[in-house]
Amino acid sequence: MKFNTKTIHGGQHNTDPAYGSVMPPIYQTSTYAQSTPGGHKGFEYSRSGNPTRAALERSLASIENGTHGLAFGSGMAAIDAVLKLLKPGDEVISTNDLYGGSYRLFTKIYEDFGIQFHLVGMENASTIENFVNDRTKLIWVETPTNPMMNIIDIKAVSAIAKKHHVWLAVDNTFATPYLQRPIDLGADIVMHSATKYLGGHSDVVMGALVVKDDFLAKKLYFIQNASGAVCGPQDSFLVLRGIKTLHIRMQRHCENGAAIAKYLVKHPKIEKVYWPGFENHPNHLIAKEQMDNYGGMISFVAKGNNYEDAVSIVEKLKVFTLAESLGGVESLAGHPASMTHASIPKVEREKTGVVDSLIRLSVGIEHIDDLIEDLEQAIG
Numbered sequence: 369m370k371f372n373t374k375t376i377h378g379g380q381h382n383t384d385p386a387y388g389s390v391m392p393p394i395y396q397t398s399t400y401a402q403s404t405p406g407g408h409k410g411f412e413y414s415r416s417g418n419p420t421r422a423a424l425e426r427s428l429a430s431i432e433n434g435t436h437g438l439a440f441g442s443g444m445a446a447i448d449a450v451l452k453l454l455k456p457g458d459e460v461i462s463t464n465d466l467y468g469g470s471y472r473l474f475t476k477i478y479e480d481f482g483i484q485f486h487l488v489g490m491e492n493a494s495t496i497e498n499f500v501n502d503r504t505k506l507i508w509v510e511t512p513t514n515p516m517m518n519i520i521d522i523k524a525v526s527a528i529a530k531k532h533h534v535w536l537a538v539d540n541t542f543a544t545p546y547l548q549r550p551i552d553l554g555a556d557i558v559m560h561s562a563t564k565y566l567g568g569h570s571d572v573v574m575g576a577l578v579v580k581d582d583f584l585a586k587k588l589y590f591i592q593n594a595s596g597a598v599c600g601p602q603d604s605f606l607v608l609r610g611i612k613t614l615h616i617r618m619q620r621h622c623e624n625g626a627a628i629a630k631y632l633v634k635h636p637k638i639e640k641v642y643w644p645g646f647e648n649h650p651n652h653l654i655a656k657e658q659m660d661n662y663g664g665m666i667s668f669v670a671k672g673n674n675y676e677d678a679v680s681i682v683e684k685l686k687v688f689t690l691a692e693s694l695g696g697v698e699s700l701a702g703h704p705a706s707m708t709h710a711s712i713p714k715v716e717r718e719k720t721g722v723v724d725s726l727i728r729l730s731v732g733i734e735h736i737d738d739l740i741e742d743l744e745q746a747i748g
């Protein structure tokens with residue numbers, strides 16, 4: 369089945385044996401009647417499993433070319449579940465320009481449990497090898513990275529992970545499976561903040577994991593049930609509905625993103641634009657190889673590189689809303705240094721390019737003329 373069909377039908381056979389409803393019912397229930405102790409129809413308690421969540425989990429597995437999907441109450445809860453595969457003394461290698469929330473979870477919570485994190489630049493995948501030792505258990509990759517739009521070669525990292533028998537997890541939130549399928553490139557675990565493009569309408573907070581290996585699936589299912597950070601049936605329904613239009617939304621996000629990146633790079637008041645579709649992006653060739661297009665996320669810095677100009681631009685925007693988050697149908701603008709990445713110390717942040725004047729755009733699916741007109745009046 370092709371991707372654009374999987375988004376609609378993947379794992380969705382016979383979701384309502386009772387009445388044949390085309391959309392899966394929202395099973396708003398915590399528990400299920402049993403005919404005799406243990407006599408049930410596959411569901412006992414909604415933390416352990418819920419039919420609406422199960423329909424979503426099958427869809428997630430299908431679109432990421434995995435065999436098992438697991439849905440969580442947020443993207444952070446999904447990452448937390450992966451980290452619970454580890455034990456004190458274990459080591460993790462990850463990128464140095466991580467999503468701020470991932471950085472906070474790694475360094476402020478899991479370091480205290482005795483897990484060591486090496487946060488390194490991975491634009492050249494071979495760097496990773498310098499940090500592998502026999503305590504290394506997990507490599508955690510985000511690509512494109514947030515907000516600097518660095519590209520990491522998933523296939524090359526996966527070769528290193530396999531050589532050393534280390535799990536590779538990829539946060540695929542920015543690319544979505546429309547653009548990039550990490551399991552096909554050798555990743556063991558794909559993670560999503562389904563809050564973003566999968567949900568796609570900024571109306572739900574949710575996380576997801578997809579794997580292809582039964583052993584990992586069993587371990588993660590155990591953690592999902594034992595720790596209990598599950599999502600509810602209503603939210604499962606919303607994300608399942610969102611996924612049905614993922615491919616056509618992404619197509620427009622990519623078209624609008626490309627048009628805005630090209631508009632900004634020619635603008636006399638703009639210093640630098642970060643977007644992997646530019647031929648002079650340092651890892652453009654890898655992006656071209658592992659992604660089907662370049663997405664709708666763009667970061668940029670105005671000339672003069674000062675904080676006040678950046679704030680003035682984001683305050684003047686009218687069609688773009690100044691807000692955290694990304695991946696919805698509506699365009700958003702963010703100021704990473706004070707918003708999404710405020711939990712990363714300034715010196716650490718600036719080393720990776722997250723300067724006070726950086727602006728991040730999540731380009732939506734509105735008419736391109738309105739978006740460019742809005743940027744034009746705000747940049748001046």
Ligand SMILES: *Cc1c(COP(=O)(O)O)cnc(C)c1O
Nearest residue numbers: 442443444467514541561563574
């Ligand atoms: C938003 C985001 C997360 C965290 O997901 P939540 O749903 O907000 O918990 C993780 N990684 C990336 C890349 C994100 O953008």
